Amino acid sequence: MVRQGLGAAVLSFVVLIGFPAGADEAAAHGHDRAVTVMTRNLYFGSDLGPVLAAPDFPAVVAAVSAIFASAQATDMPGRMEAIADEIARARPDLIGLQEAALWRTGAFTPPFRTPATTVAFDFIELLVHALAARGLHYDVAATTINLDAQLPGFTSNGLEEIRLTDRDAILVRRGGDGPLLRWSPADVVTGNFATNVTLPSPGLGAITIPRGFAAIDVIIGETAVRFLTTHLETVSAAVQVAQAQELLAGPGTTTLPLILVCDCNSSASGTGLDVTPTYDALIAAGLDDAWTDKHGRAPGFTCCQAADLQNLPSALDERIDLILLRGDVGVRHARLTGARPGDRTSGPARLWPSDHAGVTATLDLP
Template identity: 30%
Template sequence: MTRNVYLGAEVGAALALIPDMPAAAQSLWDQLRATDISVRAPALAREIVAAKPDVLGMQEVASWECRAGLGGSTVVFDFLSLILDATRAAGVPYVVASANGSEARNPGYSIPAIPFVTMVHDPATFQPLFGSDDAACGFSISDVIAVRQDRASSVRAAGAVDYAETTALVPVIMVVPRGYVWADIEIDGAPTRFVSTHLESFSSPGEVPPSAIQARQLVRDLSETSMPLVVMGDFNSDPRDPRDPGANPGEQPVVSEACPAQDGSEPSCSAYWTMVGAGFVDAGPDSADPANLSWGGAADLAGPDAARLDAARAMGNGVGFTDRLDYVFASNYARIVTAHLVGEGWPDGAGMWSCGTRICMASDHAGVVARLAIATGVGIDRPPGPENSRPWGLIFRGGAFALALAIVLVIVGVRKLRRDPIR
């Protein structure tokens, strides 16, 4: 099962408020509180427990931290703990896949809590923690592979790898890394390599999307894997990409001189077709069917995004989703049996929750659940990819002072954004 759990806020909307850093930070925090992870975590757990997958890949697993002064930061909202605790409370506990001192968790993009800069006002939250009405807050997001607790002892190896291709929203100052996590798990006598990733959502007009470049590395890194292989995640790539701007409400990569129109198999600017071209089988459900689109929820999760609803319906998606971004791929000795979406049926479904007088989604994405038949009698391969260098998620050279010096560059970078950089 793959599930983008949504970090709880639209980063692009907050970045548009820069250079007013406190306003940007407050925007992120207010969105986070409105999309209440303490309520969403049990909703996500209901979906997970209903599907009861052996292996669960999650993206945008956020950790929000705050500090009242110059001292250390305090974790205020830990998505991973909340979701895993909720699965335990629901009767089917999950744990992070780990073995030999390594775990399948890869911290990536982050905005640090910078005193006097990323300031947030929330007396109800901060008074019990800090004795203050205000605090500096920030977040980081991770990719994680979790396993059902009864499978925890079957994890033979685990790790994380960073992609060489990063996205510089502001050169040197604001760099967004991506990567993947992996775990070799023996399920009923069948060793299988599971990989979960979240490819870059941002792309610049006229250039090859970073997601396609990252997918090429993923394919290279896995090319020597001979054991059964399952790759899942948010690929930020629709089979129709790149496409005509007029048929692109989700602002996916568009046709340009560098990126020719998609003919149904062209991989040069498509992460999806890079995977398929490398021999990976899309588990489905049918990614060409508009009913199976997996992204388009509103930032506040109160249903589909109203700005794209008419376009979604014109495509044939009655819920309001406009793009297929989430997949499970299989290769080698892993054979697809069935697949279905979860979280796509707003306002109905196990993952829905009451947000005031409205019904909200558990995430702005749908998830994919796939059942596979795995061959036995295959050995375990060497770990994939190069040694992980673990770059920082959001690199600040010189701390808050460097950030202040970079405000003009940030403004330029924000104006160039075509879409939310985290999706």
């Protein structure tokens, strides 16, 4: 795996709270050993497949234009508001985000292709600001840059560079009524997998899709745990399994209790399009599934709504968004978020917040 430096892992607007608290401060928060965690895929806003399928470069430009327009049509700011409402109801202490997209545009300047830097939509910033407006404050403890792709396409300004940066991220609650959380940037690790899928593209040539992970060691009350998030490959089951193995051998190797939250793209329910060996391999490696601990074989579907997010009824038909545990961690509650029609955006289109549902769990620490 490729480890990224700490400076890349912690955004500039993180408010650091990683210094040990005194006994009085710890006592003020009580000694409850419960923590609530969440996994949430935010959804880019469009299917990227047409770019890879485009037969030539003019078709690539047309596909990029359509993808960006489709993403804009999903009301990305409104969706982050709806997800902030989910978080406000669940009050998680730690959140793992996948597809935390950063959409940027810039002048089209061939042949040098200057990197696009004008922010159109920053999902992390939109979400953190929406949470702050609700009186909830979260630090962006870690970000991992995965795919960072730029191609020309048409926007309302004409032909521009359109850049999509895919990120995983960890948010840590700051303040509030939950358990005292203590962490340091020195305890953050991010990285990309050594094994990634490479896909053929008639219009672009071979394209490698990087994926990665983010992890943090955090003291919750009086107990230290490792919190880990990832978004595993979806196209190749073999690559997905290799990434899971790399995860377990790398950041998943710890003597601390482990909380892994993921869009693992492997159907725990045995339904849908993503039935792969990865879920069983993770369970065989000693991880417990928080959902099955509380709900047994109840479906708990988390994926996937239509690409335009306009479908009714819900199209969720597989459980690929998971909270997995190791180290004598108990489960009080496990719930879905963003899965009911009432969870849709408040605008006239009434869109699902994402093509995925979220999952929260309240856990008892050892």
